[in-house]
Amino acid sequence: MTVIRQQDFIQSVADALQYISYYHPKDFVQAVTAAYEREESPAARDAMAQILINSRMCAEGRRPICQDTGIVTVLLKIGMDVRWDATMGVEEMVNEGVRQAYGDADNILRASVLADPAGSRRNTGDNTPAVIHTRVVPGETVAVELAAKGGGSEAKTKFVMLNPSDSIVDWVLKTVPTMGAGWCPPGILGIGIGGTAEKAMVMAKEACMESIDIHELQARGPANRVEELRLEIFDKVNQLGIGAQGLGGLTTVLDVKIHDYPTHAANLPVAMIPNCAATRHAHFVLDGSGPAELTPPSLDDWPKITREAGENVRRVNLDTVTREEVASWTPGETLLLSGTMLTGRDAAHKRMADLFARGEALPEGVDLNNRFIYYVGPVDPVRDEVVGPAGPTTATRMDKFTDLMLEKTGLLGMIGKAERGPEAIAAIRRHNAVYLMAVGGAAYLxxxxxxxxxxxxxxxxxMEAIHEFVVEDMPVTVAVDAAGESVHETGPREWRARIGGIPVVEEA
Structure with a gap:
C-alpha cells in the first residue's frame, strides 16, 4: 500500500507551480515556432517573435512568463489504496504548496486572488485558495494535474446550452470573434461537450491541459466524431484571420482539445475555455517514493530568434511627445517608447473615478496631463531587478473609465493588450488620444x-498600485489611432479576406 507523505505532496505542488511559471511546455514552444515560421502578417509575426524570445529569457532567468501568474487549478486523481502520512487535509496541503510557491524569494509570483469577490475584494496575499477538483479512482498513486490560469484568458470563458440539433461548430465560430484578443492568442481552445453545465466547464478546463498534437491528428486523420470536430474547428477558427494578439494573421489557435460526456436527451451543453500564450500546466504522479521530479527542458528546444528595430520603427520620447506627433501615428505601426509613464489598472481607475466624483484632486505624484498610462500589475522584483515581469493587462476592462480619464486628466494615451470597445474608441477619437498595445505573454521581455x-x-x-516607470525602447504597436481606427478591426478583416475564410457571424 502506497504511503504519501505530507511534505512530499506539498513540495511537489510548490515545485510544479514554480516550474510552470518559467518553463513553457515543449509542445507549445514547437507549435508557436512553426506558426511563426509560416506567418505572413508582419505584426503577428513580430508578436510571436516577442513571445518566443520572452519564453527563452524566462527559461534562462527562471522568472515568470507573464506578470499574471494566475489562479491555480488542481485536478487530483487519488488512488483508493493510497494512505496518507499527514496531519493536514488534501485541500490544505494543496493550498500550502501554492502558498510556498508564490512566496518563493528566488522567484516571487504575483498574488492575484481576492477574497470576498462581491464585496471588499481583498487580496489574500499568497494566491490561495486554489480551485481543486478531486476524483477517487482505483490504484495506489496520486496523479496531479495543475495549471496557473491567467485572468485575461479565463475572462473569455464561454458556455451555452444548445438544442440537440444545433451546430457546435457554428456556435464556436460565432463566439470566438466576440472573445476579442484579451485571451492572448495564439493559444489553445479547450471544449467540453455534454454532461451538465458544471461538468462541461470542468471538461473544458481539463482539455486545456493536454499536449498540442493537432499536427499528428492531421497526419493520420480522424477516428471519431470528436476528432472530426477538432479538425473542423481548428481550420475554421484559423480562417477567421484573428491572428496573434488579434492583429490579423494565419494562426489564431495552435490546437483545439475536446472532452465529451453523456448528456440528457434534451440538452447539449458546450463550454469553451481558451488557454493563452502563457499557457502553464504540469502533470506528475506520486507513488510514495518522494516528491515529484520535473526535468528542466533543454534550451536547445527554443528557436534562436532575435528582434531588431527596423527602418519603419519610430522612436518616441514620452517626456516631450506632443498631441500633434501622436496624431501622425498609424494603426499597426511599431513604436519604441522611452521616458516616463504611469501605471494603473482596474482598482486604481476606480479610485481615481471616485475622487473625481467627490470633486477631489488626484494624489500627489499622479499627473497624467500629456502622459501615457500603462495598464499593468507587475510582479515584485527579486535580486537586482528594477521590477518583475510587467506585461500588459486587458485594456477593455478600463473602457468604462476611458472618457472620464481623458476628459479630467489630459491623458495623451494608454498602453494595454487586446482591443478596445466602441465606447473607448469613441472617446479616443473625441479627445485625439491614442491606444498602444504591448504583447501579452512577453512580460519578462x-x-x-x-x-x-x-x-x-x-x-x-x-500589484494594482500606481507606479511610475522610466522606460527605454519599450516595444508597442499603435492599436487605435487618434482618428479612432483600430488595428484589431482592420487586421483580422484584411487577413480573413486573404485567407478566404468564412464571414464572422454577429451575435443576435
Missing part, C-alpha cells in the same frame, strides 16, 4: 525595458 520604478499612489492596492 517588457520588464527589461523598464529602467526605474517606484510606487507613487495607492500602495495598499499591492
Amino acid at each position: 517588457v520588464s527589461k525595458a523598464i529602467r526605474k520604478s517606484r510606487v507613487v499612489a495607492f500602495e495598499d492596492l499591492g
Whole structure:
C-alpha cells in the first residue's frame, strides 16, 4: 500500500507551480515556432517573435512568463489504496504548496486572488485558495494535474446550452470573434461537450491541459466524431484571420482539445475555455517514493530568434511627445517608447473615478496631463531587478473609465493588450488620444525595458498600485489611432479576406 507523505505532496505542488511559471511546455514552444515560421502578417509575426524570445529569457532567468501568474487549478486523481502520512487535509496541503510557491524569494509570483469577490475584494496575499477538483479512482498513486490560469484568458470563458440539433461548430465560430484578443492568442481552445453545465466547464478546463498534437491528428486523420470536430474547428477558427494578439494573421489557435460526456436527451451543453500564450500546466504522479521530479527542458528546444528595430520603427520620447506627433501615428505601426509613464489598472481607475466624483484632486505624484498610462500589475522584483515581469493587462476592462480619464486628466494615451470597445474608441477619437498595445505573454521581455520604478499612489492596492516607470525602447504597436481606427478591426478583416475564410457571424 502506497504511503504519501505530507511534505512530499506539498513540495511537489510548490515545485510544479514554480516550474510552470518559467518553463513553457515543449509542445507549445514547437507549435508557436512553426506558426511563426509560416506567418505572413508582419505584426503577428513580430508578436510571436516577442513571445518566443520572452519564453527563452524566462527559461534562462527562471522568472515568470507573464506578470499574471494566475489562479491555480488542481485536478487530483487519488488512488483508493493510497494512505496518507499527514496531519493536514488534501485541500490544505494543496493550498500550502501554492502558498510556498508564490512566496518563493528566488522567484516571487504575483498574488492575484481576492477574497470576498462581491464585496471588499481583498487580496489574500499568497494566491490561495486554489480551485481543486478531486476524483477517487482505483490504484495506489496520486496523479496531479495543475495549471496557473491567467485572468485575461479565463475572462473569455464561454458556455451555452444548445438544442440537440444545433451546430457546435457554428456556435464556436460565432463566439470566438466576440472573445476579442484579451485571451492572448495564439493559444489553445479547450471544449467540453455534454454532461451538465458544471461538468462541461470542468471538461473544458481539463482539455486545456493536454499536449498540442493537432499536427499528428492531421497526419493520420480522424477516428471519431470528436476528432472530426477538432479538425473542423481548428481550420475554421484559423480562417477567421484573428491572428496573434488579434492583429490579423494565419494562426489564431495552435490546437483545439475536446472532452465529451453523456448528456440528457434534451440538452447539449458546450463550454469553451481558451488557454493563452502563457499557457502553464504540469502533470506528475506520486507513488510514495518522494516528491515529484520535473526535468528542466533543454534550451536547445527554443528557436534562436532575435528582434531588431527596423527602418519603419519610430522612436518616441514620452517626456516631450506632443498631441500633434501622436496624431501622425498609424494603426499597426511599431513604436519604441522611452521616458516616463504611469501605471494603473482596474482598482486604481476606480479610485481615481471616485475622487473625481467627490470633486477631489488626484494624489500627489499622479499627473497624467500629456502622459501615457500603462495598464499593468507587475510582479515584485527579486535580486537586482528594477521590477518583475510587467506585461500588459486587458485594456477593455478600463473602457468604462476611458472618457472620464481623458476628459479630467489630459491623458495623451494608454498602453494595454487586446482591443478596445466602441465606447473607448469613441472617446479616443473625441479627445485625439491614442491606444498602444504591448504583447501579452512577453512580460519578462517588457520588464527589461523598464529602467526605474517606484510606487507613487495607492500602495495598499499591492500589484494594482500606481507606479511610475522610466522606460527605454519599450516595444508597442499603435492599436487605435487618434482618428479612432483600430488595428484589431482592420487586421483580422484584411487577413480573413486573404485567407478566404468564412464571414464572422454577429451575435443576435
